[in-house]
Amino acid sequence: xxxxxxxxxxxxxxxxxxxxxxxxxxxxxxxxxxxxxxxxxxxxxxxxxxxxxxxxxxxxxxxxxxxxxxxxxxxxxxxxxxxxxxxxxxxxxxxxxxxxxxxxxxxxxxxxxxxxxxxxxxxxxxxxxxxxxxxxxxxxxxxxxxxxxxxxxxxxxxxxxxxxxxxxxxxxxxxxxxxxxxxxxxxx
Amino acid sequence: xxxxxxxxxxxxxxxxxxxxxxxxxxxxxxxxxxxxxxxxxxxxxxxxxxxxxxxxxxxxxxxxxxxxxxxxxxxxxxxxxxxxxxxxxxxxxxxxxxxxxxxxxxxxxxxxxxxxxxxxxxxxxxxxxxxxxxxxxxxxxxxxxxxxxxxxxxxxxxxxxxxxxxxxxxxxxxxxxxxxx
Numbered sequence: 012x013x014x015x016x017x018x019x020x021x022x023x024x025x026x027x028x029x030x031x032x033x034x035x036x037x038x039x040x041x042x043x044x045x046x047x048x049x050x051x052x053x054x055x056x057x058x059x060x061x062x063x064x065x066x067x068x069x070x071x072x073x074x075x076x077x078x079x080x081x082x083x084x085x086x087x088x089x090x091x092x093x094x095x096x097x098x099x100x101x102x103x104x105x106x107x108x109x110x111x112x113x114x115x116x117x118x119x120x121x122x123x124x125x126x127x128x129x130x131x132x133x134x135x136x137x138x139x140x141x142x143x144x145x146x147x148x149x150x151x152x153x154x155x156x157x158x159x160x161x162x163x164x165x166x167x168x169x170x171x172x173x174x175x176x177x178x179x180x181x182x183x184x185x186x187x188x189x190x191x192x193x194x195x196x197x198x199x
Numbered sequence: 200x201x202x203x204x205x206x207x208x209x210x211x212x213x214x215x216x217x218x219x220x221x222x223x224x225x226x227x228x229x230x231x232x233x234x235x236x237x238x239x240x241x242x243x244x245x246x247x248x249x250x251x252x253x254x255x256x257x258x259x260x261x262x263x264x265x266x267x268x269x270x271x272x273x274x275x276x277x278x279x280x281x282x283x284x285x286x287x288x289x290x291x292x293x294x295x296x297x298x299x300x301x302x303x304x305x306x307x308x309x310x311x312x313x314x315x316x317x318x319x320x321x322x323x324x325x326x327x328x329x330x331x332x333x334x335x336x337x338x339x340x341x342x343x344x345x346x347x348x349x350x351x352x353x354x355x356x357x358x359x360x361x362x363x364x365x366x367x368x369x370x371x372x373x374x375x376x377x378x379x380x
Contacts, residue, residue, distance in 0.1 A: 015360050023363060026313045027332050031225060034234040040221055043238060047220060050242050051213070051249055 209252050216248055216265050222334055223269045229329030230273035232314065240276055244269045263344060266334070270344075273329075274322055309367065316366035324359040331356055 220241065227240035247268050255264050320328060326345070330336045331352075342349040 014357065015364050019364050020360065022367065023313070023332065023360060026310055027229075030310065030314075031228065031333075034224075034228055034237065037234045038238055040224075043224060043241070044217070044220055046238070047242055047245055048217070051245055054246055054249060 212252060212255070212258065212261065213249060216261060217245070219262060219265055220245070223265065226266070226269050226329055226334040227273055229317070229333035230277060230325070232318065240273055241269075243276075244272045247272060266330075266336075266344060270326055270330070274326065277322060277325070312367055313363060316363045319366075320359050320362060324355050324362070327352055327355040328359040328363075 223244055224237060224241045227237040227244070228234065231237040231240055244265075248265060251268075255261060257264075317325065317328065327341060330341050330344070331338075336344065338349050338352050341352045345352070
C-alpha cells in the first residue's frame with residue numbers, strides 16, 4: 012500500500028474521535044476522576060492502617076510481647092516436660108515426709124495439684140499405687156536379701172520414707188475422707 | 200515534622216498528576232478494548248504512581264514519568280492479554296448488555312475492524328500510534344519518551360497507519376464480495 016493520504020488519515024482520526032466521544036459518554040471525565048480518587052483514597056487508607064503499626068513503639072512492643080510469650084511457653088513447657096509424673100510424686104513424697112497433720116496435708120496437696128494442673132483424684136490414686144508398689148518391693152527385698160554388713164549409704168532411703176508415709180494414720184484418714192467425698196460428688 | 204511535610208508534598212504531587220488523568224485515560228483507551236478496560240488500566244497506573252512516588256526525583260519531569268508508567272502498564276497488559284487472547288476475545292470483549300446510543304459505535308463494523316487492527320499491531324508500532332493518535336503527543340515528545348529518533352517515530356507511525364488502513368479497506372471491501380458470493 013502507498014503512503015496514506017490525508018483522506019485516509021481522516022478516517023482514522025474520525026474513528027479515534029468517535030471512540031473518545033463514546034467513551035466520554037459512557038464514563039464521563041468527572042465520574043472517572045471521582046472513581047479514581049475514591050480508589051486511591053481507599054488504597055491510601057489501607058496503607059495508612061498498616062503503616063500505623065510500623066512505628067518503633069509498636070514494633071518494640073510487639074517484639075517484647077513475642078519474647079514474653081516465648082519465655083512463658085518455654086517455662087510452662089519445661090515444667091510439664093521435665094517434671095514427669097513419677098518425679099512429681101517423688102518430690103511430693105520427699106517434701107512431705109515429715110508432715111503429719113491433716114491441715115498440712117490438705118494445704119500441700121492443694122498447692123501441688125494447682126501448680127501442676129493435675130486433678131487431686133488422679134494425684135492421690137497415683138500416690139496410693141506408688142505406696143503399695145514401694146511397700147511390696149521393700150518387703151520382698153527385705154525378706155530375700157541377707158544383709159551381712161551395714162551399707163554405707165542408706166539404700167532404702169526413699170522407700171523408707173514411703174513406708175513411713177504409708178503407715179501414717181493421718182494420710183490414710185485423709186485419703187479415705189477425700190475418696191468418700193469424691194464418690195459422693197459423683198453419685199450426686 | 201519532616202515526615203508530615205513530605206506527606207504533604209506527596210499529596211500535592213499526586214494532585215498534580217491527577218490533572219493528567221484525562222490524557223492517561225485516552226492513552227489507556229488506545230491500548231484497551233473498551234472504556235471499562237481503559238478505566239481499569241488507568242486506575243492501575245495511578246495505583247502504581249501512588250506506590251512509587253518516592254522514586255520520582257525530578258518533579259519537573261513528572262508528566263513524562265506518569266506517561267511512562269502508563270505506557271509500561273498498558274504494554275504489560277497487552278502482553279498478558281496475548282497469553283489468553285482467545286478467552287478474552289470471547290468473554291471480556293464488548294459488553295452487550297447496555298442498550299445505549301454509544302453501543303451503536305461499538306457495534307459499528309468499521310470501528311470493530313479498526314480496533315482489532317490496532318490491537319493486532321506489533322507493540323513497538325502500537326505504542327507510537329497510541330501515544331500520537333490518542334495521547335496527542337508530538338513526534339519529538341514521543342521520541343524523547345521512548346528514547347528513539349524522531350525519524351523512527353515517523354516511520355513506525357506511518358507503518359502502523361498503513362497496516363490499519365490496509366485491514367480497514369481490505370476487510371471493508373471484502374465484505375460485499377463475501378455477501379455477494
